[in-house]
Amino acid sequence: MLVQSLFALAALPAIFACPQHDNHRPMKSKKRQAAPGALPPTGQDWAYEASFNWGRLNPNYTLCQTGTQQSPIVLGLNNGLSLNHIPTFTYPSSVTGNFYNWNYGPAFTVTHDGDWTTHPSFTYDNQTLYLKGWHIHAPADHSVGGDRSKAELHFVHVDSTGHEKAVLAFRLDPGNSNSTFFNQLPSMIGFNETNVQEEITLDLTPALQAVQYFNEFWTYQGSLTSPPCHEGIRWFVARQIIYTGVEQMQAILGASTYSARAEQEVWQHRINE
Numbered sequence: 001m002l003v004q005s006l007f008a009l010a011a012l013p014a015i016f017a018c019p020q021h022d023n024h025r026p027m028k029s030k031k032r033q034a035a036p037g038a039l040p041p042t043g044q045d046w047a048y049e050a051s052f053n054w055g056r057l058n059p060n061y062t063l064c065q066t067g068t069q070q071s072p073i074v075l076g077l078n079n080g081l082s083l084n085h086i087p088t089f090t091y092p093s094s095v096t097g098n099f100y101n102w103n104y105g106p107a108f109t110v111t112h113d114g115d116w117t118t119h120p121s122f123t124y125d126n127q128t129l130y131l132k133g134w135h136i137h138a139p140a141d142h143s144v145g146g147d148r149s150k151a152e153l154h155f156v157h158v159d160s161t162g163h164e165k166a167v168l169a170f171r172l173d174p175g176n177s178n179s180t181f182f183n184q185l186p187s188m189i190g191f192n193e194t195n196v197q198e199e200i201t202l203d204l205t206p207a208l209q210a211v212q213y214f215n216e217f218w219t220y221q222g223s224l225t226s227p228p229c230h231e232g233i234r235w236f237v238a239r240q241i242i243y244t245g246v247e248q249m250q251a252i253l254g255a256s257t258y259s260a261r262a263e264q265e266v267w268q269h270r271i272n273e
Contacts, residue, residue: 099186
């Protein structure tokens, strides 16, 4: 069951870095395997608990301190909702990839055959971007109206060259019934040793359906939420929340380690512009 699966994922040793979703090669079998490239190297010099100081830790992280469009930021209805950059989606009902724990929580990387344009995609402003993978932060990176959800699901999208360009953000909170999206995760993973993964096939559209395909959202120009804090990322944050069952949320939190960056001051983010 999902609770067992995700708690087992939590047994991996903790390291510090955002997932690169580089473990995109097809697996030779359906069995669990080592996942080279699934997780960043150990020995990182930063931690989420001290994100206010990243820019002083390493010269490569200067942008974390000096950037003008750093993420995440505080959002709310006082910002209005976006009337621009409306996304449209081309997501198939079946997507194969590798399921693993990025040492901060559950994650999934889409199998890659060398052509990013074959991946699930979305289009806004005549620009099409392609899904690289998803991962979960707990608690949520973004707060809305002063409330921070228990977790946040990020769908990371790249351009045709594989460069990260946009993130679809779904806030996660417990409700009264199970989430169709999370019901799909394997019943028993047993990732209790080292960096391992399992090939699975998912229908990603239930996540989009749960937030009505981003019919209401905030958008802004931001950054990655971990060092080196690269900017140039278009964020889409759904107004609607994906509600999970209580046990599903317990499983997510049990498999997760604190991974929310301190919210950044709004500067040149151009919210909803």
